[in-house]
Amino acid sequence: MEKRALLYEGKAKKLYETDVENTLWVEYKDDATAFNGEKKEVLAGKGRLNNEISSLLFQKLHEEGINNHFVDRLSETEQAVRKTTIIPLEVVVRNIVAGSLHRRTGIGEGTETAQPVVEFYYKDDELGDPLINDDHIRLLQAASPSQVKDMKQIAEHVNETLKKHFSDHGLLLVDFKIEFGMTEDGKLLLSDEISPDTCRLWDKETRQKFDKDLFRYGTGSLQEGYTEILQRLGGAAHG
Amino acid sequence: MEKRALLYEGKAKKLYETDVENTLWVEYKDDATAFNGEKKEVLAGKGRLNNEISSLLFQKLHEEGINNHFVDRLSETEQAVRKTTIIPLEVVVRNIVAGSLHRRTGIGEGTETAQPVVEFYYKDDELGDPLINDDHIRLLQAASPSQVKDMKQIAEHVNETLKKHFSDHGLLLVDFKIEFGMTEDGKLLLSDEISPDTCRLWDKETRQKFDKDLFRYGTGSLQEGYTEILQRLGGAAHG
Ligand SMILES: Nc1ncnc2c1ncn2[C@@H]1O[C@H](COP(=O)(O)OP(=O)(O)O)[C@@H](O)[C@H]1O
Ligand SMILES: Nc1ncnc2c1ncn2[C@@H]1O[C@H](COP(=O)(O)OP(=O)(O)O)[C@@H](O)[C@H]1O
Ligand SMILES: [Mg+2]
Ligand SMILES: [Mg+2]
Numbered sequence: 001m002e003k004r005a006l007l008y009e010g011k012a013k014k015l016y017e018t019d020v021e022n023t024l025w026v027e028y029k030d031d032a033t034a035f036n037g038e039k040k041e042v043l044a045g046k047g048r049l050n051n052e053i054s055s056l057l058f059q060k061l062h063e064e065g066i067n068n069h070f071v072d073r074l075s076e077t078e079q080a081v082r083k084t085t086i087i088p089l090e091v092v093v094r095n096i097v098a099g100s101l102h103r104r105t106g107i108g109e110g111t112e113t114a115q116p117v118v119e120f121y122y123k124d125d126e127l128g129d130p131l132i133n134d135d136h137i138r139l140l141q142a143a144s145p146s147q148v149k150d151m152k153q154i155a156e157h158v159n160e161t162l163k164k165h166f167s168d169h170g171l172l173l174v175d176f177k178i179e180f181g182m183t184e185d186g187k188l189l190l191s192d193e194i195s196p197d198t199c200r201l202w203d204k205e206t207r208q209k210f211d212k213d214l215f216r217y218g219t220g221s222l223q224e225g226y227t228e229i230l231q232r233l234g235g236a237a238h239g
Numbered sequence: 240m241e242k243r244a245l246l247y248e249g250k251a252k253k254l255y256e257t258d259v260e261n262t263l264w265v266e267y268k269d270d271a272t273a274f275n276g277e278k279k280e281v282l283a284g285k286g287r288l289n290n291e292i293s294s295l296l297f298q299k300l301h302e303e304g305i306n307n308h309f310v311d312r313l314s315e316t317e318q319a320v321r322k323t324t325i326i327p328l329e330v331v332v333r334n335i336v337a338g339s340l341h342r343r344t345g346i347g348e349g350t351e352t353a354q355p356v357v358e359f360y361y362k363d364d365e366l367g368d369p370l371i372n373d374d375h376i377r378l379l380q381a382a383s384p385s386q387v388k389d390m391k392q393i394a395e396h397v398n399e400t401l402k403k404h405f406s407d408h409g410l411l412l413v414d415f416k417i418e419f420g421m422t423e424d425g426k427l428l429l430s431d432e433i434s435p436d437t438c439r440l441w442d443k444e445t446r447q448k449f450d451k452d453l454f455r456y457g458t459g460s461l462q463e464g465y466t467e468i469l470q471r472l473g474g475a476a477h478g
Pocket of ligand 3: 010011012
């Protein structure tokens, strides 16, 4: 497969066209951003860690029958994915109260939710990715009611699968964000990335944080946290 | 009926116990507040205007078969209501984009929504009355799923009724906020107030604003706007 023109550069990844139909070449960057781009740093090795972890997790989901855009790992920092038209919604699932759910509800950080909490955010940097409800989604025509229903169901399935998978490796899946797109033949498909940039992951026993909160709140080395996650998931240590 | 001890003083009203079972004495105050209490003023006559308008609207809803807490108008600034245990949710219905819906979605102010947009806010001044979704309501145990369903349905019925009623008097019902409570015998009941403090009301032709936005944004006299609304609804002019 050949890498062609740059299609889009986001905060964490670059997307390139390829010579294969409906297939994109994704390069994970070393850029770390937080608070809607207010905090920014280049952290050597982050791109590799996220590409490796994301590849492992998408493969795991494939094995469990959850379709997603992942096609192949191409290099330490690159993967091939199926091209989709991204639905401008961020779907968040939460098992333990943290971050904005704590600020929104006043419920203490670390409290386990009786059932997973699903949230939709409108993917719009200028608006600050606001929380929206089903009526807002309809008003914005961001997705159809049946797409919303399907995204919720898939998100809950991803949650069950990854919660168990992380737990088997000593990690608590606190919450995560996923994105969906539509394939050229009109099917909803889990896309984007699943990595410590988009998940909160704590040690099961000590509740030590290994995810992007290390960078957000400057409480430790992001690379050390992500390396810990990759190693626990059985990924190759850096060579 | 006799007024007894002060039960609660809010930003806009005082609630007193009475000698009649399950009945409260409500006094509408002249205090105006906005932006979660940041802006504050005493506006002579506001209490009367809101009490008169709220009494007329609750009576109208009774006539249309929508149960609510209103019992009787007691004086220019007072009314008797059925006591309820307030559910800590603000239910907002929107027909035209304004205020926070504009800021949240980026959709232009004044845009008509194809269908009414219903929102739930968690009634908590310290948290700034945040928008929440059905999963948050369940997590907070603020209301049961069946209460949520009933509140949505009643809110839509209130919207249909009041939209028509205001329209008959040359006014556009842009949006409004209502609150519900539970009666002593476990029934959901529309409570609190419906007034230009809690509705956006624009002139049907010119779109001139007659509601609390006059005070929020300092764009005109609140008392003049509320007087216009009261007069159009056929309420008694002062004096
Ligand atoms: N399979 C895909 N097809 C097309 N676009 C995708 C796919 N997967 C992810 N994207 C998009 O790639 C863009 C780049 O990713 P990222 O750097 O994370 O962007 P952002 O700054 O929006 O978070 C995002 O807009 C994301 O939605
Ligand atoms: N029928 C009722 N029974 C008991 N409480 C009520 C009833 N109707 C309204 N309330 C409550 O009365 C309180 C006072 O009203 P208000 O001054 O508007 O308060 P706030 O500052 O919370 O807006 C509010 O908490 C409201 O929910
Ligand atoms: Mg991203
Ligand atoms: Mg009030």
